[in-house]
Every structure is written in C-alpha cells, then in structure tokens.
Amino acid sequence: MIYIITIAVIAGILFAILYKKKPVEIETPPKHWHQILDTHVLYYHKLTPSEQHLFQQKMIDFLSYITIEGVQLTLEDKDRILVAASGIIPIFKFDHWRYPNLNTVLLYPDYFNEDLEFNASAEGKKIAGLVGTGRFKNQMILSKKALYHGFSNKTDKNNTAVHEFVHLLDKLDGATDGIPERLLEQENILPWLHIMHSKMEAINNYNSDIRNYGGTSQTEFFAVAAEYFFERPQLLEQKHPDLYQMLLKCFSKRE
Ligand SMILES: [Zn+2]
16 A cells, blocks of 8 residues: 555656646747858847847747748748748837738749739839738738848848838738837827938938838838838938937837
8 A cells, every 4th residue: 555655656746847847838940040040131140149049939930820822933941931030020029929910921933013923024023022902911922032132132221021021010000101100109100200201301302321212102211211220220320310219119129
C-alpha cells in the first residue's frame, strides 16, 4: 500500500513539474528568415536583436491571418517574407494589432493597368499596387517587380508595399483621405492638416524633396510621406522636422 501511495505521490509531483514547465507555445520563425530580412529590409536591419525577434513573431502572426496568392506566378518564400515585412513595418510599434480590413494579398508579376492587366500586350501598365474595393474588398494587389524594387534601393524614399499598407491604416476610420483619425489624437488633426497642406503646396511648386505623387491628393500625401518616414527617417527628421514628429505620433506604440 505504501508503495502505491509513494508512486502516486511521485507521479503527482512529476506531473506538476512537467505541467508547470510546459513551454508556452511560441512558433519559431524559420532560420533563413533572418538572413533574408537582414539583407533586404533596411528597417529590420536597424532593429536590435530583441526587436528583430519581435518583428519575426509579428510576421508569423501576419501570415497566419493573411493569405498571399501569386497570380500567374509561382509564389516564392522570399515573396511571402517581403510582403509580410511590408505589412509589419507600419504597425511594428502597435501591440497585438491586426489589419481588420485585409485578408488577401494578390501578387502580380508586373506593373498593371486599371483593368488589372499585366501581360506584355497590355497598355498603360503603371500601377505598382492598390488597395482593392468592390469585388476586391479586403484585398491588396501588389506588383512583384514593385515589391522587390521597394526593398532594393536603400537610399530612395519609396516603398510601394509599405505605401499600400499605410493606405489601409488611413482607411481604418472609414475614409481613405490622408487624415488618419485612428492614429492621431483629436488635437493633432488640425496641425496635421496644416502641415500636410503646406508640404503639398511645396511639392506642387517644385520646391520639395518629397515625391511628386504626394502632391496629387491628401490620401497620396500621407502614404508617400509615410514611405519617406520608414525608408529614410533621419533625412525626414532633418529636412521636415514638423512632418517627422507628426508621423512619429501616428506610428508610435498603442494598444
Ligand atoms: Zn497610393
């Protein structure tokens, strides 16, 4: 009898130890991710090792609820990595945050036209990416060429995929209008409008280093300025301190 009790107690203790020590299930990112991210994604390269770890965890989460599909192309691992990284960059400082207005990213092989044609014979293939509406609701279309170009040049201020994800953040309040009401405190909305309009005026007077496309509408200004913010933060801070501070507020930590 004493043996049975002893065995039962030992079993109980063992169970308690094993149960307690059961590790929290955290998915381990594939080993090759780091190398690819470190080489191609400057934003990631500049993070500390613990931030890089967090970045990869956020990518795992992103890929768990967003489907990436290749359209007339075979999706490569690096395609998925770069799309996920583009999605994480604008929301990296947000805690446990997911895009509520996106479920699929369609990757097209090339730039495309307004009819979403990208074949060799198609005319007017100028579009690098877009956030879908209508039957493409909750979808984003990206040109693979533009996606890779966005990460290939480390000194320009452009990144198509990041640009499109910023449109999704702008859209959170229901209107993609360049006024990110979910990202800015109410008291910062008027100052934001003031900064935005003066910077757009400078662009349209050919007196700015911000890409011309930012002068076409408030919507595009916000996305273009955000590209600059994530690609060349120090240059933006130096050249446009007021705009930099406002974007810092937009993309800072929140629950
Ligand atoms: Zn745009």
